[in-house]
Amino acid sequence: MNSYPDAIKTLIDELSSLPGLGPKTAERIVFYLLKQGNGTINNLTESLAVLSKSVTICKYCHNVSTYSPCQICSDTKRDKTTVCVVAYPQDVLVIEKTGDYRGLYHVLGGTINPVEGITPEQLKIGELTSRIQKQIPKISEVIIATNPDLEGESTAMYLSRLIKPLNIKVTRLAKGLPMGSDLEYADEITVSNAIKGRQVM
Amino acid sequence: MNSYPDAIKTLIDELSSLPGLGPKTAERIVFYLLKQGNGTINNLTESLAVLSKSVTICKYCHNVSTYSPCQICSDTKRDKTTVCVVAYPQDVLVIEKTGDYRGLYHVLGGTINPVEGITPEQLKIGELTSRIQKQIPKISEVIIATNPDLEGESTAMYLSRLIKPLNIKVTRLAKGLPMGSDLEYADEITVSNAIKGRQVM
Numbered sequence: 001m002n003s004y005p006d007a008i009k010t011l012i013d014e015l016s017s018l019p020g021l022g023p024k025t026a027e028r029i030v031f032y033l034l035k036q037g038n039g040t041i042n043n044l045t046e047s048l049a050v051l052s053k054s055v056t057i058c059k060y061c062h063n064v065s066t067y068s069p070c071q072i073c074s075d076t077k078r079d080k081t082t083v084c085v086v087a088y089p090q091d092v093l094v095i096e097k098t099g100d101y102r103g104l105y106h107v108l109g110g111t112i113n114p115v116e117g118i119t120p121e122q123l124k125i126g127e128l129t130s131r132i133q134k135q136i137p138k139i140s141e142v143i144i145a146t147n148p149d150l151e152g153e154s155t156a157m158y159l160s161r162l163i164k165p166l167n168i169k170v171t172r173l174a175k176g177l178p179m180g181s182d183l184e185y186a187d188e189i190t191v192s193n194a195i196k197g198r199q200v201m
Numbered sequence: 202m203n204s205y206p207d208a209i210k211t212l213i214d215e216l217s218s219l220p221g222l223g224p225k226t227a228e229r230i231v232f233y234l235l236k237q238g239n240g241t242i243n244n245l246t247e248s249l250a251v252l253s254k255s256v257t258i259c260k261y262c263h264n265v266s267t268y269s270p271c272q273i274c275s276d277t278k279r280d281k282t283t284v285c286v287v288a289y290p291q292d293v294l295v296i297e298k299t300g301d302y303r304g305l306y307h308v309l310g311g312t313i314n315p316v317e318g319i320t321p322e323q324l325k326i327g328e329l330t331s332r333i334q335k336q337i338p339k340i341s342e343v344i345i346a347t348n349p350d351l352e353g354e355s356t357a358m359y360l361s362r363l364i365k366p367l368n369i370k371v372t373r374l375a376k377g378l379p380m381g382s383d384l385e386y387a388d389e390i391t392v393s394n395a396i397k398g399r400q401v402m
Contacts, residue, residue: 004290005255005267007248007254007255008252010251011248014245014248018230018233020222020230025221028221031291032219032220034252042253045246045250048245049242050212051208051209052239052242052243052246053208054206055206055208055235064209064235066206088232089205
């Protein structure tokens, strides 16, 4: 015997190609599933099938949702004049959890990253500008909430240059010291951002 | 929106319960699958279904296999008088890859671990002794290849006490310095084992 049975090999290969999973963890998962038996495997199979069937993308904000338009876009109580632009669906949940934002969202599906070949055309940027031009009620502010890293910053810059000429207020999430952090151990750019963005008390 | 759609939540929960996967990696995998689309999800669903249908356990050695008896147990060229006892199916492959062993195997399905509530009764130990008593041709040597850690050692001790009275030669994989290691950084128990197990050159 030089290798596992085909069924095991195939599943290990497929699991290894998922993000965050190496061949060793994939192997461990497969043998765990075999040990747990058919019940666990069937549950997983079914959940995967339900995922592929029941999750759709909202036609307005491009967030994942069970319906289109999604719960947020169809909520009449939300402020439709403000749109928060995020890179991924996960980011919507992070902002929603604060309870401090009552506007709408726009999910880009990533950030501009020339190294990995991700150009503005592959993101929902055209959809954003057409939404700004067409949506009723009119959008008055676009909050750019991409990550404060290289790709997030350049995407924010790109969007700002694109949207400002449309006479829309463009804002960016504040950069500064995170709560609970220690000035002594903060990096220079963070401290520098905290000084530049200092606020009157 | 306070949480993801149900289909996403369920799959994240199920993936998180797999060994080596935390909720963050599970979330990443689910969004990766959504991005990849139905093709990738269907492949995974199918591989899982094939796994649960086509993988069986060999009735002699209890290794995973497409057939029972497995490829190794039904190979007429192998030495049927020697049985190597391992904890998990993965260990069979590790020993097979050396190409130095031509006997049979016996997969226990784990090691004795009172802390986690794994008793000898839950392992294929009864099956091993009945195999030793019944198999034709007769088994002359049992090589115990459990890990050289606390559980592996106590399982080896337990098996040795059980099998020796049956007048069978019981051996254990050699313990010593691994190839490429540095004496200076080896732990004391390893060096001590290397001294005890020293061999004539």
